[in-house]
Amino acid sequence: MIKVTIYNEYLHERASERVAKVYPHGIHEALKENLTDEDISVKTVTLDNVEDITDELLADTDVFMWWGHKAHEKVPDEIAVRVQQACLAGMGMIFLHSGHHSKPFKLLMGTPCNLSWREDGDREYLWVCDPSHPIVQGIGNYIKLEHEETYGEPFMIPEPDKLIFIGNYEGGEAFRSGCCYRRGYGKIFYFQPGHETFPTFYHPDVIRVLKNAIRWAVSDYRGVLECPHIKKIEE
Amino acid sequence: MIKVTIYNEYLHERASERVAKVYPHGIHEALKENLTDEDISVKTVTLDNVEDITDELLADTDVFMWWGHKAHEKVPDEIAVRVQQACLAGMGMIFLHSGHHSKPFKLLMGTPCNLSWREDGDREYLWVCDPSHPIVQGIGNYIKLEHEETYGEPFMIPEPDKLIFIGNYEGGEAFRSGCCYRRGYGKIFYFQPGHETFPTFYHPDVIRVLKNAIRWAVSDYRGVLECPHIKKIEE
Amino acid sequence: MIKVTIYNEYLHERASERVAKVYPHGIHEALKENLTDEDISVKTVTLDNVEDITDELLADTDVFMWWGHKAHEKVPDEIAVRVQQACLAGMGMIFLHSGHHSKPFKLLMGTPCNLSWREDGDREYLWVCDPSHPIVQGIGNYIKLEHEETYGEPFMIPEPDKLIFIGNYEGGEAFRSGCCYRRGYGKIFYFQPGHETFPTFYHPDVIRVLKNAIRWAVSDYRGVLECPHIKKIEE
Amino acid sequence: MIKVTIYNEYLHERASERVAKVYPHGIHEALKENLTDEDISVKTVTLDNVEDITDELLADTDVFMWWGHKAHEKVPDEIAVRVQQACLAGMGMIFLHSGHHSKPFKLLMGTPCNLSWREDGDREYLWVCDPSHPIVQGIGNYIKLEHEETYGEPFMIPEPDKLIFIGNYEGGEAFRSGCCYRRGYGKIFYFQPGHETFPTFYHPDVIRVLKNAIRWAVSDYRGVLECPHIKKIEE
Numbered sequence: 001m002i003k004v005t006i007y008n009e010y011l012h013e014r015a016s017e018r019v020a021k022v023y024p025h026g027i028h029e030a031l032k033e034n035l036t037d038e039d040i041s042v043k044t045v046t047l048d049n050v051e052d053i054t055d056e057l058l059a060d061t062d063v064f065m066w067w068g069h070k071a072h073e074k075v076p077d078e079i080a081v082r083v084q085q086a087c088l089a090g091m092g093m094i095f096l097h098s099g100h101h102s103k104p105f106k107l108l109m110g111t112p113c114n115l116s117w118r119e120d121g122d123r124e125y126l127w128v129c130d131p132s133h134p135i136v137q138g139i140g141n142y143i144k145l146e147h148e149e150t151y152g153e154p155f156m157i158p159e160p161d162k163l164i165f166i167g168n169y170e171g172g173e174a175f176r177s178g179c180c181y182r183r184g185y186g187k188i189f190y191f192q193p194g195h196e197t198f199p200t201f202y203h204p205d206v207i208r209v210l211k212n213a214i215r216w217a218v219s220d221y222r223g224v225l226e227c228p229h230i231k232k233i234e235e
Numbered sequence: 236m237i238k239v240t241i242y243n244e245y246l247h248e249r250a251s252e253r254v255a256k257v258y259p260h261g262i263h264e265a266l267k268e269n270l271t272d273e274d275i276s277v278k279t280v281t282l283d284n285v286e287d288i289t290d291e292l293l294a295d296t297d298v299f300m301w302w303g304h305k306a307h308e309k310v311p312d313e314i315a316v317r318v319q320q321a322c323l324a325g326m327g328m329i330f331l332h333s334g335h336h337s338k339p340f341k342l343l344m345g346t347p348c349n350l351s352w353r354e355d356g357d358r359e360y361l362w363v364c365d366p367s368h369p370i371v372q373g374i375g376n377y378i379k380l381e382h383e384e385t386y387g388e389p390f391m392i393p394e395p396d397k398l399i400f401i402g403n404y405e406g407g408e409a410f411r412s413g414c415c416y417r418r419g420y421g422k423i424f425y426f427q428p429g430h431e432t433f434p435t436f437y438h439p440d441v442i443r444v445l446k447n448a449i450r451w452a453v454s455d456y457r458g459v460l461e462c463p464h465i466k467k468i469e470e
Numbered sequence: 471m472i473k474v475t476i477y478n479e480y481l482h483e484r485a486s487e488r489v490a491k492v493y494p495h496g497i498h499e500a501l502k503e504n505l506t507d508e509d510i511s512v513k514t515v516t517l518d519n520v521e522d523i524t525d526e527l528l529a530d531t532d533v534f535m536w537w538g539h540k541a542h543e544k545v546p547d548e549i550a551v552r553v554q555q556a557c558l559a560g561m562g563m564i565f566l567h568s569g570h571h572s573k574p575f576k577l578l579m580g581t582p583c584n585l586s587w588r589e590d591g592d593r594e595y596l597w598v599c600d601p602s603h604p605i606v607q608g609i610g611n612y613i614k615l616e617h618e619e620t621y622g623e624p625f626m627i628p629e630p631d632k633l634i635f636i637g638n639y640e641g642g643e644a645f646r647s648g649c650c651y652r653r654g655y656g657k658i659f660y661f662q663p664g665h666e667t668f669p670t671f672y673h674p675d676v677i678r679v680l681k682n683a684i685r686w687a688v689s690d691y692r693g694v695l696e697c698p699h700i701k702k703i704e705e
Numbered sequence: 706m707i708k709v710t711i712y713n714e715y716l717h718e719r720a721s722e723r724v725a726k727v728y729p730h731g732i733h734e735a736l737k738e739n740l741t742d743e744d745i746s747v748k749t750v751t752l753d754n755v756e757d758i759t760d761e762l763l764a765d766t767d768v769f770m771w772w773g774h775k776a777h778e779k780v781p782d783e784i785a786v787r788v789q790q791a792c793l794a795g796m797g798m799i800f801l802h803s804g805h806h807s808k809p810f811k812l813l814m815g816t817p818c819n820l821s822w823r824e825d826g827d828r829e830y831l832w833v834c835d836p837s838h839p840i841v842q843g844i845g846n847y848i849k850l851e852h853e854e855t856y857g858e859p860f861m862i863p864e865p866d867k868l869i870f871i872g873n874y875e876g877g878e879a880f881r882s883g884c885c886y887r888r889g890y891g892k893i894f895y896f897q898p899g900h901e902t903f904p905t906f907y908h909p910d911v912i913r914v915l916k917n918a919i920r921w922a923v924s925d926y927r928g929v930l931e932c933p934h935i936k937k938i939e940e
Contacts, residue, residue, distance in 0.1 A: 084815075088816060088817060088861075090602060101932070107815060108815045109815055110789075110812060110813045110814055110815035110888055111793060111888055111889050112793060112889065112930045112932075114930055114931060114932035115932060116376075116932070116933050116934075116935045117932070117933075117934060117935065118934070118935050118936065118937060120937055123407075125407045125408070125409065125703070127387065127388040127389075127408065127409045127410075128388060128389060129388050129389055129390070129411070130389060130652075130655075131389055131655070131691070131693060132560055132654075132655030132656075132689065132691040132693060137690070137691065141351075141387075141388075141389075142407075144703075152362065152376075152935060153362040153363060153364050153376075153401065154362075154363060154364055154365055154366055154376075155364070156793075156889055156930055158863065158886075158887075158888060159396075159397060159398070159866065159887070161394075161631070161632075161864065162394060162631075162652075163394070163398065163411075166388065166401050166409040166410075166411070167409060168403050168404070168407055168408060168409040169403070170407075171937045171938060172358075172360045172377075172403055172405075172937075172938045173360070173362065173403060174360065174362045174401040174402060174403040174409045175362075175401075176364070176398075176401065181863075182600075182632075182863075182864070183815055183816055183863060184602075184816050184817065184861055185600075185601070185602030186602075219602065220607070221601070221602040221607065223601060223602060225817045225819055225861055226819060227806070227817070227819035227820060227821070227822070228821050228822075229821075229822060229823070230821045230822065230823050230857060231823065232823060232825055232876045232877075233595070233614075233876060233877045319580075323581055323582060323626070325837060336697070342580060343580045344580055345554075345577060345578045345579055345580035345653055346558055346653055346654050347558060347654065347695045347697070349695055349696060349697035350697060351697070351698050351699075351700045352697070352698075352699060352700065353699070353700050353701065353702060355702055360938070365887075365890075366890070366926070366928060367795060367889075367890030367891075367924065367926040367928060372925070372926065379938075385700075387700060391558070391654055391695055393628065393651075393652075393653060394631065394652070396629065396866070396867075397866075397887075406702045406703060407702075407703045416628075417628075417629070417835075417867075418580055418581055418628060419581050419582065419626055419837075420835075420836070420837030421837075454837065455842070456836070456837040456842065458836060458837060460582045460584055460626055461584060462571070462582070462584035462585060462586070462587070463586050463587075464586075464587060464588070465586045465587065465588050465622060466588065467588060467590055467641045467642075468641060468642045468830070468849075586846075593877075595877045595878070595879065597857065597858040597859075597878065597879045597880075598858060598859060599858050599859055599860070599881070600859060601859055611821075611857075611858075611859075612877075622832065622846075623832040623833060623834050623846075623871065624832075624833060624834055624835060624836055624846075625834070629866075629867060629868070631864075632864060633864070633868065633881075636858065636871050636879040636880075636881065637879060638873050638874070638877055638878060638879035639873070640877075642828075642830045642847075642873055642875075643830070643832065643873060644830065644832045644871040644872060644873040644879045645832075645871075646834070646868075646871065
């Protein structure tokens with residue numbers, strides 16, 4: 001059983017009727033319901049109980065999923081560092097949509113992770129760059145989303161180890177929408193779709209990608225990162 | 236002075252009135268006229284005189300530019316290998332548009348370099364992924380082409396060392412339209428625009444990109460690639 | 471069950487008493503015996519029956535392992551291309567030692583894959599660059615080989631997607647001894663140890679690495695590589 | 706003229722007679738003397754006046770070089786972030802030896818940058834992986850250092866964009882000793898040699914590498930990193 005923990009700040013859903021209609025119990029609950037599977041179990045955390053992201057929880061998490069937007073700064077630095085360190089020690093991480101600006105993602109990338117953005121509900125096509133990658137199994141050549149927030153280049157990230165999706169928006173933008181990294185002992189996937197006003201997290205192909213990404217990001221290896229003083233090898 | 240050699244198969248321009256109107260003296264002559272600069276001198280070769288691509292010519296070329304489409308197979312294997320080897324020994328290479336299927340590009344990549352394609356004259360935006368890269372200096376956030384052939388993912392290339400452009404087509408496709416590689420001692424740039432029926436090679440931003448790419452691809456280093464038997468270092 | 475096919479040119483073992491003492495039935499038989507496991511079955515091919523490397527065999531092979539040295543040129547080009555294409559379509563490949571100069575490896579890399587070499591039977595340490603990688607599970611910080619052929623930089627390969635081992639030889643050289651690539655839909659692992667005069671392929675850690683590499687290189691995905699003419703997406 | 710600023714914590718040289726004999730005026734002064742050239746001018750900063758690392762100084766610096774060891778924690782966080790941000794905005798950075806654990810390097814990498822270490826004054830050979838790279842011009846196949854501190858794998862860094870050197874130590878270790886990165890708009894070079902007790906920074910090949918690295922890391926581009934709200938492109 002793969003243990004997934006989802007963080008969702010859970011503010012938009014309680015502040016906006018429009019968002020509440022799409023995610024009445026919050027993005028985290030929609031994700032939990034849709035991602036739970038015979039080999040995937042899900043816990044959730046929100047900003048209200050962000051202190052629950054303890055070392056114990058992280059040690060008991062195979063893959064951590066992060067959705068945040070307007071309250072990135074309210075996540076305490078020490079918790080962001082804790083998440084970063086757990087990932088470096090082997091925990092998988094999936095950052096969703098506006099999670100590009102979350103503290104743990106920026107800490108892991110080392111860059112500002114800025115991008116251009118536009119909220120016009122454009123149609124988006126997400127194109128698969130490599131149909132053989134585990135993350136896109138079961139997906140066709142592209143995923144069509146009727147409406148998404150538009151993200152545009154330049155996206156200030158390190159060159160991805162592997163680019164999985166590029167997005168085309170009807171207004172003309174293009175974006176590196178699915179990016180894989182390995183940092184320390186952990187695997188990281190950034191996935192661009194998931195604006196709070198659209199039902200992206202109910203789309204079967206999006207759910208399939210996220211389940212695939214969970215299975216891809218989980219690792220049997222979990223290690224402490226050290227800087228040991230060693231002795232000369234005796235020959 | 237940077238010495239550039241341009242190969243253009245020069246068949247479409249003589250077979251099609253429509254193409255001849257756009258490139259009356261051939262794509263190679265349009266490129267030569269537009270790329271020649273105070274620090275760039277240009278020679279041209281076409282399929283008619285493809286045998287002129289000798290080791291001497293290659294040794295005297297800093298950057299080789301390649302446009303081909305319907306006659307890739309007519310380029311003799313030995314000449315394709317000669318170009319590949321010159322690149323590996325330090326000559327820069329720029330492959331244009333349908334040059335993705337040229338023999339030297341496929342030899343250098345090791346992959347089929349297949350893609351999806353569609354000829355509907357879509358509007359294309361080429362988005363800059365990294366505004367600090369030498370190849371995009373003087374370009375804004377994007378280049379707009381009124382009409383281009385549509386290329387779509389998956390593009391069967393090795394992961395680029397550095398992705399420079401991604402293209403958005405009005406019909407919904409997205410593509411890795413500008414890709415940098417280093418192979419052996421040579422630098423390689425693949426650039427997607429340049430269909431024979433459109434005036435792409437007169438577009439000032441395209442010309443700027445190509446001039447930048449020429450200056451980026453040139454190298455002071457030119458070496459023979461060997462596999463020497465060495466002796467133990469005396470201490 | 472993972473289906474592995476091992477190619478060994480099988481010339482040194484029959485031409486040299488010294489080699490025959492180490493590998494009396496050939497490197498391929500030693501590998502077959504040591505790699506066969508509850509989830510790994512092994513077939514072998516030698517230069518004598520190299521024509522057995524048919525499309526049918528390749529379609530029925532999950533991971534292909536290649537050892538060759540002095541008869542690379544005797545492998546027909548068409549068979550080398552066949553192996554390359556099978557890898558691009560999703561078959562895993564492991565190239566051993568002097569296989570760096572085999573035709574399929576050079577075709578897949580696009581570079582000459584040259585290196586410096588010295589046959590003094592140096593002690594070698596193979597250091598693990600990333601202890602979390604699947605290929606090094608069960609290995610300590612390094613593997614010690616009492617004697618190996620020395621390979622030295624520069625190794626004329628594309629930058630590996632992931633560097634797994636770097637080797638230290640007692641004579642002073644260092645080498646990128648374990649390199650991972652993805653090309654097309656296939657995974658490739660190059661592993662430097664394995665000179666015919668030393669019992670490298672009996673070393674438990676080497677066998678462990680090779681078994682790990684087999685399990686890492688196998689893929690559920692197997693595809694035909696195409697370059698389709700597509701139609702505009704109907705909206 | 707390329708403007709270089711060197712930070713050296715300058716503690717060992719004043720605390721240890723052994724170090725003072727090698728670097729009587731500090732590592733920074735030795736570097737300044739040896740790196741100053743017709744096109745390179747050098748300023749220095751030490752921990753004593755670390756507050757001099759202002760935004761103004763960074764804006765006036767093309768390439769920043771960093772040597773620190775036992776007082777990484779005494780560099781204020783806000784200064785480390787300032788240096789990181791300047792690099793992301795286009796300033797080149799060269800991290801020397803124990804600078805692998807400096808705050809700006811760890812911030813830029815996003816990983817702990819741990820390694821194994823041993824202080825036995827081993828002989829080291831630094832092997833050139835790519836003789837065509839600008840950083841190794843004028844260097845032979847390797848650099849020999851009579852004595853250096855031993856650094857060993859695993860080195861917990863992101864996969865380098867380009868690996869330039871791998872080191873061989875007489876005690877048996879190997880290490881990724883020269884690593885290139887691009888982060889944001891800035892170029893970064895990590896170079897392993899430079900222990901305070903050895904005259905590494907007087908070695909002509911080391912100086913040549915550092916001058917080459919300075920010229921490689923400098924960029925004409927300097928930009929502010931933003932996350933703009935954009936408008937739909939009018940067509």
